[in-house]
Amino acid sequence: MPAIAKLSDEDVKFLETVFPGALITKPEELNVYVSDASLQSGSPLCCVLPERVEQVQALFAWADEKRIPIYVRGRGTNLVGDCVAFKPGIVVSTARMDHILEINKGDFVAVVEPGVNTAQFQAACEAQGLYYPPDPASVKGSSIGGNVVTCAGGMRAVKYGVTRDFVLGCEVVLPGGDLVKFGGRAHKNVVGLDLARLMVGSEGTLGFISKLYLKLIPKPEASATVMAGFGSYQEALGAVGGVFDKGILPCTMEYIGERIVKLMNEQGNVPWPADKVRSVLLIQVDGSRETLPIEMRRLEESLPTAVWTTRGLGKDEEEPLWEIRRRINPVVFALAPNKHGDDAVVPRGSLVKAVDEFVRISKEYNVIMVTYGHVGDGNIHVNVLYNAEDPDEKRRADEAIHAVSRAAVAMGGSESGEHGIGVVKDVLLQISRRERDLMRQVKACFDPHGIMNPGKGY
Amino acid sequence: MAKRGCTQCGNCFNVCPVFSLIRREEVSPKAKHGLMDEGWKENSRLNWTSMLRLANFCASCGRCANICPRHLSVPERLNQTRARRPGWQQRFWKLWIGGRKVFWPAAKYAAPLWPHSLLPEKLGCMQNSALAMKEPAKTAPWLKLADASRPLEGLSIVLFGGCTAERLRPAWIEKASALLARLGANVLSAKGFGCCGGTFNHAGLPEAASKAASANAEVWRTLGRPIVATICASCLHGLKDYPHLEGVLSEAEAADWTAKVVPLSSLLKKASFEACAGAPATYAYHSPCHWLPGKDEDMAWLKSVLPGLRKGSALCCGFGGVLQIMNPELSRDLATKCWDGLDARAEVLTGCSGCTLQLASHAPEGARVRHWLDVVDA
Numbered sequence: 001m002p003a004i005a006k007l008s009d010e011d012v013k014f015l016e017t018v019f020p021g022a023l024i025t026k027p028e029e030l031n032v033y034v035s036d037a038s039l040q041s042g043s044p045l046c047c048v049l050p051e052r053v054e055q056v057q058a059l060f061a062w063a064d065e066k067r068i069p070i071y072v073r074g075r076g077t078n079l080v081g082d083c084v085a086f087k088p089g090i091v092v093s094t095a096r097m098d099h100i101l102e103i104n105k106g107d108f109v110a111v112v113e114p115g116v117n118t119a120q121f122q123a124a125c126e127a128q129g130l131y132y133p134p135d136p137a138s139v140k141g142s143s144i145g146g147n148v149v150t151c152a153g154g155m156r157a158v159k160y161g162v163t164r165d166f167v168l169g170c171e172v173v174l175p176g177g178d179l180v181k182f183g184g185r186a187h188k189n190v191v192g193l194d195l196a197r198l199m200v201g202s203e204g205t206l207g208f209i210s211k212l213y214l215k216l217i218p219k220p221e222a223s224a225t226v227m228a229g230f231g232s233y234q235e236a237l238g239a240v241g242g243v244f245d246k247g248i249l250p251c252t253m254e255y256i257g258e259r260i261v262k263l264m265n266e267q268g269n270v271p272w273p274a275d276k277v278r279s280v281l282l283i284q285v286d287g288s289r290e291t292l293p294i295e296m297r298r299l300e301e302s303l304p305t306a307v308w309t310t311r312g313l314g315k316d317e318e319e320p321l322w323e324i325r326r327r328i329n330p331v332v333f334a335l336a337p338n339k340h341g342d343d344a345v346v347p348r349g350s351l352v353k354a355v356d357e358f359v360r361i362s363k364e365y366n367v368i369m370v371t372y373g374h375v376g377d378g379n380i381h382v383n384v385l386y387n388a389e390d391p392d393e394k395r396r397a398d399e400a401i402h403a404v405s406r407a408a409v410a411m412g413g414s415e416s417g418e419h420g421i422g423v424v425k426d427v428l429l430q431i432s433r434r435e436r437d438l439m440r441q442v443k444a445c446f447d448p449h450g451i452m453n454p455g456k457g458y
Numbered sequence: 459m460a461k462r463g464c465t466q467c468g469n470c471f472n473v474c475p476v477f478s479l480i481r482r483e484e485v486s487p488k489a490k491h492g493l494m495d496e497g498w499k500e501n502s503r504l505n506w507t508s509m510l511r512l513a514n515f516c517a518s519c520g521r522c523a524n525i526c527p528r529h530l531s532v533p534e535r536l537n538q539t540r541a542r543r544p545g546w547q548q549r550f551w552k553l554w555i556g557g558r559k560v561f562w563p564a565a566k567y568a569a570p571l572w573p574h575s576l577l578p579e580k581l582g583c584m585q586n587s588a589l590a591m592k593e594p595a596k597t598a599p600w601l602k603l604a605d606a607s608r609p610l611e612g613l614s615i616v617l618f619g620g621c622t623a624e625r626l627r628p629a630w631i632e633k634a635s636a637l638l639a640r641l642g643a644n645v646l647s648a649k650g651f652g653c654c655g656g657t658f659n660h661a662g663l664p665e666a667a668s669k670a671a672s673a674n675a676e677v678w679r680t681l682g683r684p685i686v687a688t689i690c691a692s693c694l695h696g697l698k699d700y701p702h703l704e705g706v707l708s709e710a711e712a713a714d715w716t717a718k719v720v721p722l723s724s725l726l727k728k729a730s731f732e733a734c735a736g737a738p739a740t741y742a743y744h745s746p747c748h749w750l751p752g753k754d755e756d757m758a759w760l761k762s763v764l765p766g767l768r769k770g771s772a773l774c775c776g777f778g779g780v781l782q783i784m785n786p787e788l789s790r791d792l793a794t795k796c797w798d799g800l801d802a803r804a805e806v807l808t809g810c811s812g813c814t815l816q817l818a819s820h821a822p823e824g825a826r827v828r829h830w831l832d833v834v835d836a
């Protein structure tokens with residue numbers, strides 16, 4: 001596809017007609033649309049802010065005809081460059097398609113526009129006693145549309161699953177301008193191929209989601225948290241299996257690795273005995289008020305190797321424990337000014353083996369590495385901390401993080417459990433060329449001229 | 459440690475009243491940081507004037523800094539950016555004179571602090587026009603002291619009224635002083651206090667802000683470092699900032715200042731008050747942004763004496779710093795949206811001079827907003 005460097009006067013006229021007052025062309029106004037949370041930069045030709053699906057249809061018919069790349073943008077919090085216009089093209093922001101159209105208590109279904117903020121949507125559901133569990137750490141910043149198109153996961157995934165598990169259907173504008181509907185408000189639906197879930201995690205490469213049908217569940221009545229300290233990471237990770245063996249399915253299960261616990265111990269103000277605890281598990285269960293105490297007792301019994309435990313019953317008591325989990329991000333920057341974050345996943349039975357291997361990699365490449373994350377579903381966050389101003393240190397950090405991805409895949413895991421591929425990772429590390437080509441053929445059915453987020457994902 | 463840059467996490471979008479109103483990413487706090495990062499670069503590709511025009515889409519409410527994991531503050535950065543702009547000070551003065559009357563009291567205080575060569579000629583006319591901002595018709599107060607105790611006996615207190623109250627609503631100052639005296643305080647003369655300096659900071663006039671702060675600190679020193687009671691959330695915010703301004707307070711004074719600068723409500727809560735006949739059927743409260751969420755001591759006190767007090771919309775009134783001058787349309791739109799979330803049938807109380815004037819001047823037909831001091835009987 002030949003790249004166009006500039007919009008012609010005629011192009012601008014067309015866009016102004018379709019998006020009156022909602023076409024952005026000035027460089028100062030466009031500045032924010034140049035990058036996303038990957039902190040990479042591109043060169044958008046302009047940005048448009050549709051409020052109605054017909055505007056998107058008109059744009060997509062025109063852009064397809066003209067072969068102009070389209071970059072759909074929720075709130076730009078993805079970490080892999082999925083919103084960045086590496087080839088000049090048009091950014092389509094969903095910021096003004098931000099209405100919750102329906103929250104239906106009878107159907108346990110919500111119908112929303114894609115630009116609705118995740119945290120605001122969750123609050124609106126909870127106000128009616130309903131629950132939308134997917135909880136990426138970015139809920140305050142992200143949009144529901146962005147969550148769907150990256151298949152965002154979060155801490156609660158171990159029990160409730162990821163965004164994919166809550167998408168019943170969607171309406172999509174295809175390149176060329178057609179509006180199609182995949183799935184709908186029915187909780188069960190096996191008619192034809194499941195194209196709604198194909199849209200999930202598609203990284204903006206197939207079409208524009210203009211409406212979403214989401215599954216809701218009743219809001220759990222109560223929750224409780226156990227925090228357990230261990231003498232080593234091997235003991236902490238070794239204890240994970242024991243919890244499930246007892247028949248407990250926690251709603252979240254977080255791990256804090258040795259390097260971070262050491263930092264926290266040094267900084268003080270930790271609830272555990274700093275001389276004994278070198279690694280930590282944070283486990284939350286939820287359910288009905290009557291059954292929760294029984295569940296908590298069994299949970300505590302399932303952690304015989306813990307050298308220390310504490311518990312919090314209900315939000316107020318749990319909050320200080322989760323506050324420690326939130327400290328991780330600021331704490332690690334005490335190690336070095338720059339960070340590579342990785343979100344590898346390994347099969348849950350291989351957690352100890354995986355972290356052993358990551359420790360070996362950190363030694364091989366002589367880098368500072370920390371591990372933590374959602375071990376309940378095998379999703380370990382590996383951060384490599386480095387100083388970008390030292391070229392040798394940066395090179396070693398880059399190589400170490402790739403080695404982590406390779407190791408996770410070699411163990412039967414995944415190089416990315418949450419953030420996606422975008423432009424920062426290589427799908428061929430995990431899938432074959434044949435499989436990648438199949439994906440590209442599927443894309444060609446939706447987007448024959450390759451205008452949707454070119455060069456991203458697969 | 460230097461502040462680390464914006465990670466583009468987007469946490470600041472929801473809390474920003476301007477983003478919520480306009481729903482375009484280019485006015486989000488994140489965008490303003492990106493814009494100023496770019497604009498501060500040597501040989502920036504962006505046009506300085508357009509950049510600043512866009513950055514001016516800010517009500518200085520401070521909510522973004524409160525939620526940002528990196529504690530990045532748009533108002534702080536904007537103040538610095540304005541101050542860096544060549545020719546900015548002269549330009550701002552012109553805008554100020556031609557701008558909203560509400561700022562004129564502050565401008566009047568700024569004038570003596572200003573190098574003469576920079577001052578416009580027509581300064582004199584400002585005062586008259588400012589005085590023309592008439593007070594609304596008085597109604598009887600309905601929140602009365604319920605006992606004759608003197609819980610402030612033995613305390614020396616000076617009242618910091620703030621330039622807006624001093625020029626436009628002197629009755630607030632009289633009443634606050636009378637209340638303190640009735641509760642037993644030794645009320646010291648506030649002569650010499652001027653503008654808190656907050657407005658100058660927002661305007662990108664840091665020297666004027668520091669001079670104003672130093673003058674006020676000197677008055678406090680001369681009085682023997684008494685308790686300073688404020689009646690305005692924005693003044694309180696401005697005063698609380700003094701320890702961060704260079705050369706205003708010594709280290710030992712800074713700790714003392716932080717402990718002694720308090721909202722008037724924190725002193726009144728030592729006495730009992732009760733609503734009496736004449737109280738309106740419903741009353742609501744608009745929490746000024748300069749009280750960060752959950753920290754509003756005025757609201758806590760009012761709720762304790764008026765259990766029926768309704769919470770307002772929690773939106774920004776749009777007065778914000780110098781927004782009325784920099785972007786009057788946005789200021790008006792924010793005020794209108796703020797009123798949309800308030801019960802216009804209720805009597806709306808608030809605790810900031812700026813919020814009171816701003817909400818009053820955009821009130822829908824029949825709606826009424828007052829500083830809570832207006833309803834307290836001394």
Ligand SMILES: Cc1cc2nc3c(=O)[nH]c(=O)nc-3n(C[C@H](O)[C@H](O)[C@H](O)COP(=O)(O)OP(=O)(O)OC[C@H]3O[C@@H](n4cnc5c(N)ncnc54)[C@H](O)[C@@H]3O)c2cc1C
Nearest residue numbers: 074075076077078082137138143146147152153203204209
């Ligand atoms: C601090 C932080 C924490 C994070 N934590 C997590 C986490 O715990 N779990 C996790 O999974 N991710 C996490 N992320 C990554 C990110 O938040 C998610 O990927 C999020 O789902 C992106 O939402 P968004 O609205 O910002 O989407 P954007 O970044 O704007 O877009 C993401 C992708 O979706 C496409 N898109 C958006 N809307 C539409 C639409 N309507 N139609 C078609 N395509 C669309 C875009 O083209 C792009 O390809 C985190 C990011 C940050 C910055």
Ligand code: SF4
Nearest residue numbers: 474516517519520522
């Ligand atoms: S100070 Fe308030 S109005 Fe200004 S950018 Fe921050 S949140 Fe928005």
Ligand code: SF4
Nearest residue numbers: 464465467468470526
């Ligand atoms: S909250 Fe702070 S770091 Fe996050 S986008 Fe806003 S300014 Fe940037």
